[in-house]
Amino acid sequence: MRDARIVSRRFELPQSHTLEVARAHGAYTRLSEAFDKTPSELIEIIDQSGLRGKGGGGAGAGEKWKLMLPHDPRPKYLAVNCDESEPGTFKDRQIITKDPHLLIEGIILTCYAIGARAAYIYIRGEYRAHQQILQAAIDEAEAAGLLHVKGAPLLITVHRGAGAYICGEKSALLESMEGKRGHPRLKPKQKECEWYFGNPTLVNNVETIASVPFILYEGAAAYRSFGTEKSPGTLLFALSGHVQRPGVYEAEFGTSMMAYIEHFGGGIRKGKKLKAVIPGGASTAVLTAQEALEACLDYESMQSLYSALGTGGMIVMDEDTDMVLALKNLLEFYRHESCGQCTPCREGTGLADTLLSRVLEGHGNTGDIDKLLELASTMDGQTICVFAPAVAIVIRGFLLKFRSEFEARMHA
Amino acid sequence: MIEIFVNDQSLHVNEGVLLIEALIQNRIDIPYFCYHEALGMDGNCRMCMVGIEGQKRPQIACDTIVKAGMRVHTTGERIEDVRRRILELELVNHPVDCPICDQAGECKLQDFYMDYGLYDSAVSKGEKVHGAKHVDLGANVMLDQERCVLCARCTRFTCNITKTHELGIIGRGDHARISTMPGRKLSNPYAMNVVDLCPVGALTSKDFRFAQRVWFLSSTPSVCHSCAKGCNIFIDHNAPKYQKERIYRFRPRRNDAVNGHFICDAGRLSYKSLNDHRLTCNNPDAMDRAKALIQAAHNIALLVDANLYCEQLDALVAFAQRIGAQLYCPNQCYYDEGFGDEWLRRPWRAANLAHINTLGITQSTPSEAHDLIISFNHPDLSSLTCKHKIAFSTHEGVEADVVLALRSWAEEAGTLINITA
Ligand SMILES: Cc1cc2nc3c(=O)[nH]c(=O)nc-3n(C[C@H](O)[C@H](O)[C@H](O)COP(=O)(O)O)c2cc1C
Ligand code: SF4
Ligand code: SF4
Numbered sequence: 068m069r070d071a072r073i074v075s076r077r078f079e080l081p082q083s084h085t086l087e088v089a090r091a092h093g094a095y096t097r098l099s100e101a102f103d104k105t106p107s108e109l110i111e112i113i114d115q116s117g118l119r120g121k122g123g124g125g126a127g128a129g130e131k132w133k134l135m136l137p138h139d140p141r142p143k144y145l146a147v148n149c150d151e152s153e154p155g156t157f158k159d160r161q162i163i164t165k166d167p168h169l170l171i172e173g174i175i176l177t178c179y180a181i182g183a184r185a186a187y188i189y190i191r192g193e194y195r196a197h198q199q200i201l202q203a204a205i206d207e208a209e210a211a212g213l214l215h216v217k218g219a220p221l222l223i224t225v226h227r228g229a230g231a232y233i234c235g236e237k238s239a240l241l242e243s244m245e246g247k248r249g250h251p252r253l254k255p256k257q258k259e260c261e262w263y264f265g266n267p268t269l270v271n272n273v274e275t276i277a278s279v280p281f282i283l284y285e286g287a288a289a290y291r292s293f294g295t296e297k298s299p300g301t302l303l304f305a306l307s308g309h310v311q312r313p314g315v316y317e318a319e320f321g322t323s324m325m326a327y328i329e330h331f332g333g334g335i336r337k338g339k340k341l342k343a344v345i346p347g348g349a350s351t352a353v354l355t356a357q358e359a360l361e362a363c364l365d366y367e368s369m370q371s372l373y374s375a376l377g378t379g380g381m382i383v384m385d386e387d388t389d390m391v392l393a394l395k396n397l398l399e400f401y402r403h404e405s406c407g408q409c410t411p412c413r414e415g416t417g418l419a420d421t422l423l424s425r426v427l428e429g430h431g432n433t434g435d436i437d438k439l440l441e442l443a444s445t446m447d448g449q450t451i452c453v454f455a456p457a458v459a460i461v462i463r464g465f466l467l468k469f470r471s472e473f474e475a476r477m478h479a
Numbered sequence: 480m481i482e483i484f485v486n487d488q489s490l491h492v493n494e495g496v497l498l499i500e501a502l503i504q505n506r507i508d509i510p511y512f513c514y515h516e517a518l519g520m521d522g523n524c525r526m527c528m529v530g531i532e533g534q535k536r537p538q539i540a541c542d543t544i545v546k547a548g549m550r551v552h553t554t555g556e557r558i559e560d561v562r563r564r565i566l567e568l569e570l571v572n573h574p575v576d577c578p579i580c581d582q583a584g585e586c587k588l589q590d591f592y593m594d595y596g597l598y599d600s601a602v603s604k605g606e607k608v609h610g611a612k613h614v615d616l617g618a619n620v621m622l623d624q625e626r627c628v629l630c631a632r633c634t635r636f637t638c639n640i641t642k643t644h645e646l647g648i649i650g651r652g653d654h655a656r657i658s659t660m661p662g663r664k665l666s667n668p669y670a671m672n673v674v675d676l677c678p679v680g681a682l683t684s685k686d687f688r689f690a691q692r693v694w695f696l697s698s699t700p701s702v703c704h705s706c707a708k709g710c711n712i713f714i715d716h717n718a719p720k721y722q723k724e725r726i727y728r729f730r731p732r733r734n735d736a737v738n739g740h741f742i743c744d745a746g747r748l749s750y751k752s753l754n755d756h757r758l759t760c761n762n763p764d765a766m767d768r769a770k771a772l773i774q775a776a777h778n779i780a781l782l783v784d785a786n787l788y789c790e791q792l793d794a795l796v797a798f799a800q801r802i803g804a805q806l807y808c809p810n811q812c813y814y815d816e817g818f819g820d821e822w823l824r825r826p827w828r829a830a831n832l833a834h835i836n837t838l839g840i841t842q843s844t845p846s847e848a849h850d851l852i853i854s855f856n857h858p859d860l861s862s863l864t865c866k867h868k869i870a871f872s873t874h875e876g877v878e879a880d881v882v883l884a885l886r887s888w889a890e891e892a893g894t895l896i897n898i899t900a
């Protein structure tokens with residue numbers, strides 16, 4: 068397997084989170100090269116590179132950056148999404164703790180490109196220790212006079228969340244940053260940027276921003292030399308669950324899923340057989356072992372399997388896994404994390420969890436499977452944000468692919 | 480104006496309006512909880528689903544702007560099925576105990592539930608998420624968290640309209656519920672409007688709850704008399720068996736030129752004074768004694784209340800001329816500076832001072848030279864000294880040589896001129 072380390076290049080170095088080590092290994096040394104170009108040239112390079120958002124949605128970064136109109140007189144902002152609460156996803160925290168200066172450098176470059184003079188990093192509340200490392204790095208960079216875009220001061224503020232998964236959704240994140248409840252906003256009818264206190268704002272994932280320095284210095288073609296046509300570059304894929312060596316390992320898009328699990332994860336734990344893989348964080352459709360054999364780690368392959376690449380955080384389940392319990396675990400999470408704003412999701416996540424409890428307590432009947440599937444369709448496409456449709460995908464994946472396990476638990 | 484088609488019927492609607500507004504204005508049935516004309520859209524209840532030709536999925540009408548030629552369906556199997564399923568979810572954790580709920584009869588949830596025939600809850604009582612049933616929020620407002628549909632109308636009212644921010648939603652998912660902010664109570668001069676805004680029985684008025692079933696009440700359109708603003712109201716009244724007609728509540732009546740959708744709490748609760756301590760019958764000889772006093776008097780002052788209707792005041796002007804009396808309306812007793820605010824409440828606490836001004840009636844206290852004062856319900860009669868007094872009064876407790884009963888403003892029809900400035 069080809070070594071493909073763009074974001075994790077400095078991860079293994081001792082004290083890699085310090086300015087001294089980062090600088091000795093290239094951090095901040097080429098900023099002036101980028102400042103010599105115009106912001107629109109930089110946006111063009113990002114667009115050409117085909118960089119896709121690494122927070123789960125996979126939206127084209129260039130396209131989003133272009134929504135930050137240069138002539139808008141209002142102040143512009145960058146919000147870096149480090150809420151990272153999707154089960155199975157723990158890659159952004161690697162960047163924060165192992166190479167925070169890569170993120171800061173990415174922020175400086177991005178702010179120059181989109182015309183922002185202030186950036187916020189919204190970090191999940193539970194990441195307390197990580198936040199301290201990040202803040203220390205920002206302070207170091209500040210003290211070294213690095214926090215500026217072409218001479219104009221740049222303010223980077225770390226904003227801690229209070230432990231709500233939904234605050235990772237970009238508009239809920241901004242509501243939360245504005246001091247309100249983390250409720251997703253209604254989607255605009257046309258393509259537009261996000262808004263922070265009514266000002267144009269770009270929201271990108273930590274890893275997306277951390278990929279920016281490489282692309283702007285080495286060029287779009289260098290980035291495209293990794294990955295596939297539609298999924299260029301690399302991702303900090305992650306493994307959790309029943310593998311020998313769980314962890315975060317960067318790989319290029321297009322890698323075979325099983326090869327990745329073997330190479331980095333050392334295969335399935337204790338020589339067991341594979342049963343299923345949730346490919347990209349809890350909210351993507353579960354794959355059967357058969358599907359996992361065919362799967363490649365890119366957007367196209369996952370789409371052809373009616374699942375999604377998501378955050379690339381794989382949850383691997385071996386033959387001993389009880390799929391009813393696994394679904395119950397996920398539904399408890401969604402019930403707890405639904406923001407509660409819209410009816411189908413607020414009540415639907417709870418009802419789904421209640422119905423499954425019934426099944427587990429031995430009171431279920433086959434009608435409950437149909438009821439759960441009907442519930443999934445009520446939750447799909449009728450809500451404010453895609454939280455509820457994701458729950459629908461999760462329910463359908465488990466029930467349709469592992470139906471017999473659910474039926475075996477039914478009373479009548 | 481643009482043309483749209485709803486259920487194949489052509490409608491002409493204003494450009495730029497929300498589809499839900501167009502539907503409501505044209506009286507086309509559309510279920511909804513969270514949208515409100517005064518609060519705008521919020522898009523949380525998802526009840527207002529319609530089919531729009533060219534769109535794959537049903538859309539919410541409150542987040543859709545009308546477009547020329549748009550073809551909309553509010554009926555049909557698919558739309559009704561979606562609504563039924565969302566409504567069923569709305570009922571999952573709701574107690575569905577309409578027979579003991581005070582909102583029954585004017586509850587949106589009950590109406591829709593009857594429309595869609597969902598008589599059985601998907602979960603048993605033990606599986607429901609429970610909440611607090613009797614939370615005293617303050618300002619006469621009681622909250623039942625279990626009956627709440629989380630439409631956020633009440634929180635939007637306190638955030639966007641009164642900007643007092645007492646109410647919020649706490650918790651997430653199916654544990655989300657309405658609450659006052661820590662250490663606070665609902666307390667602002669307009670707080671009770673949340674009771675009217677609440678589409679279900681979650682917020683009820685401590686003052687009105689369990690006093691009457693709403694289907695026994697008759698509503699009469701009227702105007703509040705508690706200040707010069709003249710907010711439009713409904714008087715809800717009924718005569719319970721073997722009892723006299725009583726007023727049970729005032730509710731705001733929409734008038735965008737005066738009060739919009741709202742009234743103040745003081746005005747809302749002012750109905751009470753119209754029920755209690757009323758003077759309803761006269762002594763048999765009262766009229767004769769009044770006549771005798773008038774005939775004997777040399778210098779009469781006629782005191783009029785600034786709450787009388789224009790027609791009454793005009794008649795009293797003529798009466799004063801007939802008996803050679805001088806007209807007065809001492810106004811200091813109506814002025815309450817602390818009552819006025821930037822929104823509806825006016826410091827002048829009488830409904831028809833504008834007409835008193837037009838008629839040029841003296842607004843100071845009568846001179847001592849008068850030997851008889853005839854008062855038509857003027858509130859300040861007792862502070863005046865005079866040899867003789869005749870009082871026409873709506874209420875008991877007035878001291879005068881002769882007291883005669885007067886019908887209250889709620890029992891009369893007439894015209895008022897408000898002071899909007
Ligand atoms: C329920 C929900 C949770 C999300 N959580 C995260 C998160 O923790 N981190 C993240 O980067 N994106 C998250 N997203 C995606 C964001 O809305 C947004 O698309 C992303 O931050 C954009 O950055 P990107 O284009 O660089 O991926 C979430 C989305 C949803 C619907
Ligand atoms: S879908 Fe769920 S998480 Fe998203 S806004 Fe609605 S209730 Fe909140
Ligand atoms: S209390 Fe009433 S108005 Fe407030 S959110 Fe609940 S249902 Fe809506």
Ligand code: SF4
Nearest residue numbers: 703705706710743746
């Ligand atoms: S503002 Fe004045 S008119 Fe309106 S309800 Fe209050 S007291 Fe009555």
Ligand code: FES
Nearest residue numbers: 511514524525541
């Ligand atoms: S009225 Fe449209 S979603 Fe509530």
